[in-house]
Amino acid sequence: MSTFLLEIVTPEHVVFSREVESLTVRGLEGELGILPGHIPFVTPLQVAPLVIRSGGKTQTIAVHGGFVEVQGDKAIVLAESAELPEEIDLERAIAARERAERRLSASEQDRIDHRRAELALQKAITRINVSSRSKE
Structure with a gap:
């Protein structure tokens, strides 16, 4: 190939x-x-x-x-x-996802903090997915 x-x-x-x-x-x-x-x-x-x-x-x-x-x-x-998957700290990524989800659920957020929280959530989910796939 x-x-x-x-x-x-x-x-x-x-x-x-x-x-x-x-x-x-x-x-x-x-x-x-x-x-x-x-x-x-x-x-x-x-x-x-x-x-x-x-x-x-x-x-x-x-x-x-x-x-x-x-x-x-x-x-x-x-x-x-x-x-790389072996570089990802899964526990830290899960904690980051939870922090970002809490920030996003807070009702009084300005747009910049909301965008930052969305980006942090995307990064955490990506890390979790990559780390989980490497263990399959």
């Missing part, structure tokens, strides 16, 4: 750099599947798990915003932050 190079980069470090068979990301318009030979494009990413398939195995990485660029035989994810 043919492959392409996938690099996942944050401002701090390179999270992932390997040949893969496919990549699934969630852009602003919905889920995008990327295979070798995909047309070139750039799109912003949502806070969501990124799914990599290679060598008959599936790996999920928590990606918290950024962009994906596909060019030739290479895809680069420039993420605000990204976490």
Whole structure:
């Protein structure tokens, strides 16, 4: 099966750099599947798990915003932050989800705090999903 190079980069470090068979990301318009030979494009990413398939195995990485660029035989994810399943503290993520849900349920929220709480909730849920999938 043919492959392409996938690099996942944050401002701090390179999270992932390997040949893969496919990549699934969630852009602003919905889920995008990327295979070798995909047309070139750039799109912003949502806070969501990124799914990599290679060598008959599936790996999920928590990606918290950024962009994906596909060019030739290479895809680069420039993420605000990204976490491998083994880097996620599940208990901390569950506590963060609960805090965000409490903030969202409070009736007197200004718009900025509400948006921050929504983003914190999305990140926590993404971490929980990625951590849980890696244990299956």
